[in-house]
Amino acid sequence: MNRKSGNLVSEKVMLKHKMSAAKNLLRFLGATAFVSLGAAALNFVVDPLQLFRPARLFAAMYSPDSRMQDAGLVRSQQFDTVFMGTSLAIHFRQSDIDRLLGVKSLKLSMTGSTSHEQSFVIAAALERHPKRVIWQVDDWIFRDAAEVDQDIYLPADLYRRNIKGVAGYLFSGAMARESAWIMARSIPPLAPLVARLTNGVMFKFPISRVDDINILRPEVDVHEAYNAKRTADAFRSITDPVRSVYLAEGYQYEAMVKNFETDAVGLIAKNPDVKFDIYFPPYSILQWVAMRDASASMLQLVYDFSAYAARRVAAFPNARLHDFRAIAEVTHDLGNYADVIHHSPAVDMKVLSWLAAGTYAVDRATPLASLERLKAQVAAYKAEDLER
């Protein structure tokens, strides 16, 4: 009898413990859900990317991470012209584009971007029905690369605004941190202090004006950053036998043509009402000389690809190609560059004025004329006397 009642007591104690643990488990899960939903609510209200609405309650802030930021910009900004490119088109100011071309532009350039990424982002922007796309195109962006859904740097679902993308945005701790920061920055007594503490190292949204996204930082000494010595040093570095093998990495003609057809031609053909101004940027002549000296076959491949691209673009009435690669007064002046390809803000301005005037627009009847001029320049250039 005693043993029976003892067992009953022990069973009751066990059951009580289990009930208590079960309650704590539910409390724990409830609290986890509460914190997660709180973070999502904060992200929804502040909406750092302005994905749901333009910033009204809180000051708009922008991120230099253009692959992420562009997803919000294509929703929140008013524009009639899309400006796309790689790092060669990253420092342009929208206000300069607007002033010189008489448009209302949206810069979506992404450093190191592939043609898949660029085409995908332009397509997202085209849903807002702009009239024009200005597209800085490098040959290397058409090399084979991960498709956007396998691309860990581009939040493709955020552009699509599907459940996965929106949930990823709302249930993001990093975004909640930015939301809290933007919220604090909008509280008047805290605003000056928070603004002073805001920098790109600690926070992803340090830019307060859309025009300032990824412009050359004001503290950069342009003469220090862009000069002939740096360009020559960069040339020597990429032509060093140890590194020069990387110059030809990933170049395959068939793959590049296929990607060009899918990412560029496909977009142009699908949007006959949109005017596409595609331009080949003015690399320094040393970029071509480096290819010439490191791998003649690769240089020929790039020439062939250029020729193909020029002919294909010429076939579309809504597309125009501008070729700035053979403008010797710019490309041979090494003082215009920070390395063998990246040109100075002064050249940015020239690019815009050339685009506005159509100075170097390729004639549809002779689409390869500028390429032939470039070939002659490259063949003639001697790199022996570069500044040390």
Added chain:
Amino acid sequence: MLFNSYPFIFLFLPAALLGYFALGRFGNLLPVIWLALASLAFYSFSNWQFVGLLLGSIAFNYFIGLLLIARRLRAGTRFAVLAIGVAGDLLVLGIFKYAGFLAANLNALFSTGFSVKVLLPVGISFYTFTQIAFLVDAYRGKVAGYALPPYALFVTYFPHLIAGPILHHRDMIPQFERSESKRPDPHLILCGLIIFAIGLFKKTCLADGIQPLVALAFGPNTPSFDQAWIGALAYTFQLYFDFSGYSDMAIGISLMFGIFLPLNFNSPYKARNIIDFWRRWHMTLSQFLRDYLYIPLGGNRRGPALRYVNLMITMALGGLWHGAAWTFVIWGVLHGLYLCINHAWSNFGPAIGPRVAPAANLAAFALTFLAVVVAWVFFRADSLSSALYVLSKMASPSQIAFGRGEMADGVFIAIYAGIAWFAPNTQTIMGYDHANRTVGGALDGSRLRPLFLYATAAVLAFGILGIQQYSEFIYFRF
């Protein structure tokens, strides 16, 4: 499949738990089979092409084990069977992990032009080691007969399959055979969730958070003195929080199934000497190397000189186990050297008086940490030359950037160091006692402090909110 992914947390894990406990009502065998199948599904999610290899390895080792356990073989035959088993395991490991490395070295020496490219099956190093231990113990007569399902589960058990801890059959199989673990225990599930939360937070918030700083030293740009140190220290903490985070998550997940996994970390950066460090870092690997390599080599039983030789061999092979590259071998050799110096100092060094003991302890702690950081440079670098390059920058104080970015990075590093050096570790927080199979004693029942409960719930929430993109664990590649 990654522990730090939404499909795992919200689909796979709840389904595996539900199936396990639901089948627990029908006996002891079905849940074991379910868990083994779930583990294979987990593995096949991203490594489907190697499921056959895994199953073949299980079948091969189980068969060899059966021969060693069940058959009355003569001593010579038993040894031959063991040799075939171990050689078979090492051959497979060698083909998949080291063939490319061997070919590259032969090519470098003799310009053969011969190259081998073999995909590395994830987790092969871990499941090979666990099974070699099983065979050796079977040979030593320390293994009772195991049925196939618990054995297969022991090898495939998904919390440990991909990156450890390295399990021991004597620890695990009896747990799989216990009927108590087949009934849901809310206390164990709660404690498991909290341990999982701490691990997830370590991975998604701490390790992934500091990862961009690593590129300062190991990225394409030439680092200055301070950038090289920031990068090396960032990797030191990234690796710790990544791997210990993974181990915590494995322990936490397993606890939800009522299974206690061995500890793998015990605040290694608090170590005061290298011997102590290796008792705290990747503890299950250290134990494996000690029991199945160092001691069979002779350990310290054949005089001090051979002890040092054995230490060097053990650590060099331990380095090679991590990866087929000379950087890992050098990392292992460096630690072997550290251990030899440590043992020599213990035997022949001066005695430390009580008055200077605090200062000596501090110096020993700093020196140990410094030695570990230097060795990690080899572990992280892509090649010996880039490791030496980073080390040369760490030794060149003439070039210092120390801009606003470096200052902010320095604050980050200090916070991480503070956590690694001064915060209690997961097992201390949770009272996790692997040997006695107890956990959360202080948190049990009515004594559970609500603040702790809600704080850890917030940690889980932050861990989940920190999941941003596909972020593999560093030890997946070993």
